[in-house]
Each structure stands twice: as C-alpha cells, then as structure tokens.
Amino acid sequence: MKYTEMSAEQLKAEQECLSRKLDEYRNMKLCLNMARGKPGVDQLDLSMSMLDVMHSEVDYTDETGFDCRNYGKMDGIPSMKKMFAKMMQVSPEQVMVGGNSSLNMMFDTVAAFMYKSPVEGEKPWMEVKDRKFLCPVPGYDRHFGITEYFGFDMIPIPLNEDGPDMDLVEQLVSQNASVKGIWCIPKYSNPTGITYSDETVRRFARLKPKAKDFRIFWDDAYCIHDLTDTPDSLLSLMDECKKEGSEELPIVFASTSKITFPGSGVAALAAAGKNFDMLMEKYKYQTISFDKLNMLRHAKFFVNFDGVMDHMRKHRELLSPKFDLVVQKLEDSLKETGVISWNKPNGGYFVSVDVMQGTAKKVVQYCKEAGVELTGAGATYPYGKDPRDCNIRIAPSYPPIGELDTAMDVFCVAAKLAAAEKLMEE
Ligand SMILES: Cc1ncc(COP(=O)(O)O)c(C=O)c1O
Known part of the structure; x- marks a missing residue:
C-alpha cells in the first residue's frame, strides 16, 4: 500500500514494525560498505596477470x-x-x-x-x-x-x-x-x-x-x-x-x-x-x-582495443548480478511505498535513489547506526547541499554479493522508516 494512502494508525503500525527491524540490525553489529565506487576484489583479480607481462626478459x-x-x-x-x-x-x-x-x-x-x-x-x-x-x-x-x-x-x-x-x-x-x-x-x-x-x-x-x-x-x-x-x-x-x-x-x-x-x-x-x-x-x-x-x-x-572490450565483458559478468540484486531489492521493498524512486542503469558504477524528500540525511544516519556505510547525503550536489535532501548514491561494486544483500535490506528498512516518520510528522 502506498504510504501516502495510509491512515495515521496504519502509518504508526508500519513505523513501529520498521523501527523494530532497524533495532535488530543495530544489534547485529554489521560492518558493510556501499559508499564508494571501487571495483570488487574479484574484479581486481581479473587484471593480475598484467603484472606478469613485464619482467626483465621482456621487450621494453x-x-x-x-x-x-x-x-x-x-x-x-x-x-x-x-x-x-x-x-x-x-x-x-x-x-x-x-x-x-x-x-x-x-x-x-x-x-x-x-x-x-x-x-x-x-x-x-x-x-x-x-x-x-x-x-x-x-x-x-x-x-x-x-x-x-x-x-x-x-x-x-x-x-x-x-x-x-x-x-x-x-x-x-x-x-x-x-x-x-x-x-x-x-x-x-x-x-x-x-x-x-x-x-x-x-x-x-x-x-x-x-x-x-x-x-x-x-x-x-x-x-x-x-x-x-x-x-x-x-x-x-x-x-x-x-x-x-x-x-x-x-x-x-x-x-x-x-x-x-x-x-x-x-x-x-x-x-x-x-x-x-x-x-x-x-x-x-x-x-x-x-x-x-x-x-x-x-x-x-x-x-588491442578488442582485448579491452573482452576484459570489460569479464567485469560485466561480475558486476551485473550485483546491480540486478540492488534493483530487485528496491523494486520488491520500496516500490509499494510510492514515495521513493531510483534508476536502473545500463552501465557505470552506481544506482541513484531518491528517497522521500527531506529524509536522505536520516536514511544515511540510520544505515550508519546499523553498520552500513553510504556516500554522505548531499555529496552529489555542489557544496554537499542537496536542496531537497533526497538523493543517495548506492555503490554496489565493492562488497561481495552476500554482504550487498544484507546492506540493501538495511537500506530499504532505513528508507521506509524515514519516510513513514516524515509522513507522520506531516
Ligand atoms: C565520473 C568519475 N570521474 C573520475 C573518477 C576518478 O577517475 P581516476 O581514477 O582516473 O582519477 C571517478 C571515480 O569514481 C568517477 O566516478
């Protein structure tokens, strides 16, 4: 059900349930990171043999x-x-x-x-x-x-x-x-x-x-x-x-x-x-x-350039399941709220989420309390000031997929909780 269509009682029940879930995550002492667009360890491994192409016998x-x-x-x-x-x-x-x-x-x-x-x-x-x-x-x-x-x-x-x-x-x-x-x-x-x-x-x-x-x-x-x-x-x-x-x-x-x-x-x-x-x-x-x-x-x-493109296909094999997971979690968990939107990119390193206006800082804070680090709210705007306080950048590449799964669960709970609280204030 869309959050904007919920009665005050329904919102309160939703908020209480989400708050309990967030507390459970807080108690798990997680340490997960979706902050910066860094390649994962498996991606770095793809290039390790490059270190062998230069040696003392090579034509330099x-x-x-x-x-x-x-x-x-x-x-x-x-x-x-x-x-x-x-x-x-x-x-x-x-x-x-x-x-x-x-x-x-x-x-x-x-x-x-x-x-x-x-x-x-x-x-x-x-x-x-x-x-x-x-x-x-x-x-x-x-x-x-x-x-x-x-x-x-x-x-x-x-x-x-x-x-x-x-x-x-x-x-x-x-x-x-x-x-x-x-x-x-x-x-x-x-x-x-x-x-x-x-x-x-x-x-x-x-x-x-x-x-x-x-x-x-x-x-x-x-x-x-x-x-x-x-x-x-x-x-x-x-x-x-x-x-x-x-x-x-x-x-x-x-x-x-x-x-x-x-x-x-x-x-x-x-x-x-x-x-x-x-x-x-x-x-x-x-x-x-x-x-x-x-x-x-x-x-x-x-x-040659074909070699570069072959290499990029290997990156894609490692990265696309992570992006699919992130988008699926957002769809499954946040779509029903009707107050949160995101992109589904064909490439690059990020998924950009617009949480409910006025809640991005709170979402990042809730995630931090539950051990999930995100790029700071506002970072995607000059001077670090997002006038609508709604944009959050998710970087799925670095954490292994199991960790990403948990980190996204935390993110979705935090985004929904902040939205429910905001609507209750209003
Ligand atoms: C748009 C953009 N430009 C440049 C960079 C950094 O590139 P480099 O490592 O070549 O300095 C990044 C890294 O995340 C980026 O997202």
Whole structure:
C-alpha cells in the first residue's frame, strides 16, 4: 500500500514494525560498505596477470622502438594513444596519455586555465573574480571539490534522462562571460547512470559561449562500462564539434581505473588545437614524462582495443548480478511505498535513489547506526547541499554479493522508516 494512502494508525503500525527491524540490525553489529565506487576484489583479480607481462626478459620498447624505461614521449606511447582514442571517440593525435588518474588531469587542466588562457585576449580564470562553473546535479562530488577548491561559484543544472537541461545551459553560457566551464559525465553518469542523447551532444557542440575560454569538461570515465545486453551509445562530442567548427570547446578525460587497477592504471585526456598545445606546454614544466612502463604493461596485456572490450565483458559478468540484486531489492521493498524512486542503469558504477524528500540525511544516519556505510547525503550536489535532501548514491561494486544483500535490506528498512516518520510528522 502506498504510504501516502495510509491512515495515521496504519502509518504508526508500519513505523513501529520498521523501527523494530532497524533495532535488530543495530544489534547485529554489521560492518558493510556501499559508499564508494571501487571495483570488487574479484574484479581486481581479473587484471593480475598484467603484472606478469613485464619482467626483465621482456621487450621494453614501444612499436616505434622507443625505450620505455627512459624519459621521453610526453604524450604517451602510440599504442595507448590509439587505445584511448577509441575509448574517447577522438583521433589518436588529440590524446595525451598521462599518469595514474584522470581526476588529477582534470585538476591540472582547471589549474592551467586558472593561470593562463589559451585564448588571446581572455584573462586567466584566476583574475575573473566572479568565475562560475556549471554543475549538472546529481553529479560527482570530486568534480565539485575541484571547482570549489579553485574558488568557482558552482551553479547546479538539473540532469534529466537525456542529459543536462540544455535550455538552461545555453542561456547561462551565451549570456554570462564569467561562466567558464561545465562538468559532464556523458555516459552512465555518476550517479544517475543516464547517457546523454544525440541531441544533447549536438547542442553541446553548437554552444556559442560568451566567454571564448568556456570549456566542456567531458569526463568519459564510464565510456565502455556496460552492464547489459542493451548498452547505451554516445555520440562523439569531438566529431560533432568538428562539424560545427568548435573543436576547442571540449576536453575529454578517461582512465583505466575501473578497467585494471584504480590508482595504478593509466589516464588520458584529449583536446584539440590550442587547448592541446597549452596543456602540453604546461606538462613540459610539470614533469619530464609519465610512467611509460605502466603504459607498455597495459598495451601488452590488452594487445588491442578488442582485448579491452573482452576484459570489460569479464567485469560485466561480475558486476551485473550485483546491480540486478540492488534493483530487485528496491523494486520488491520500496516500490509499494510510492514515495521513493531510483534508476536502473545500463552501465557505470552506481544506482541513484531518491528517497522521500527531506529524509536522505536520516536514511544515511540510520544505515550508519546499523553498520552500513553510504556516500554522505548531499555529496552529489555542489557544496554537499542537496536542496531537497533526497538523493543517495548506492555503490554496489565493492562488497561481495552476500554482504550487498544484507546492506540493501538495511537500506530499504532505513528508507521506509524515514519516510513513514516524515509522513507522520506531516
Ligand atoms: C565520473 C568519475 N570521474 C573520475 C573518477 C576518478 O577517475 P581516476 O581514477 O582516473 O582519477 C571517478 C571515480 O569514481 C568517477 O566516478
């Protein structure tokens, strides 16, 4: 029965029953974690043989004969440039393969624009006192952390099923020269799992920003992370920009963090024209070169892009039962309440749940008391403030499936209890 249709007595009975269940969980002294999108141990095991492809007898040169043990090749070895170009839907010469983290490259890119503009006549962002960044919500807390660190006013943009509200994006970008960028996770977005529609990608390519140094930070972290037989497809922003003559709008990012080893994988960015030149120039001062033995290790392990896709199918086999379980539990337990909704993603790392408005913090707290850790309520919004206090990001990948099962039972009880209590107050 829908919670909104329950009488006061029915709600009270429901609340008492849920409260007892939560107490039972509290007494179980659980220690479960659905907080961060980390690959499970079984997923990490998939890449262990990569550690064997490099040994003292191995050919340590890349396909051009370059000795990967030494300094040089600032933009990365050709095989990895090609591999990332396929992943990011750009051409290999636009790719710069970097270190172990794409987030690090995003931070560095914002830092570069803070200090120096690639566009003649534009001030470095540091000198733009009222600088602003558009933040589709719900979104990725660490993106928001970067722009908060660099002193941007962050403007939340509603994220719909087909991408950010493009009417609002176009209006803000075309009218306000202090709007300098937007964070985008175009495929299997973190946390809602949506993929931008073709029309959304085309509208991004057609943007006419007032600020000539406005940039689209296109974080394609989940570009090949499918979970179903009906994967989403994403149009290449770089191709669309080429058609529109706006190739300097996007900077694309990706990494193998959720393909091989997070923190020990390989990251890359792709950019065109002056963007690429400016970033390469900056990296020249920042480092003498990145870890090419790790690039070579990845290249040897995968052999080619088909090898990467085969590997992703193995991840999918391990991950999709976990996502199925989470969605099934939500359907079985929360659908009847009529006040809680969620997404069923075709890929990526998260399930985004909108609990009853005004209860997300309480749900996270109840889960914590019962030994289940979730991403903090509000984390998916700039400054950690969800104005409706309703969005919670569930990360099913890390816990073994048995633990996930129990953690989801706790979550469902907590979400229902908080909703019943809220309705009783009202
Ligand atoms: C959207 C998004 N971008 C970037 C990252 C981090 O990537 P990396 O490990 O390459 O820094 C994550 C990790 O969860 C993510 O969800």
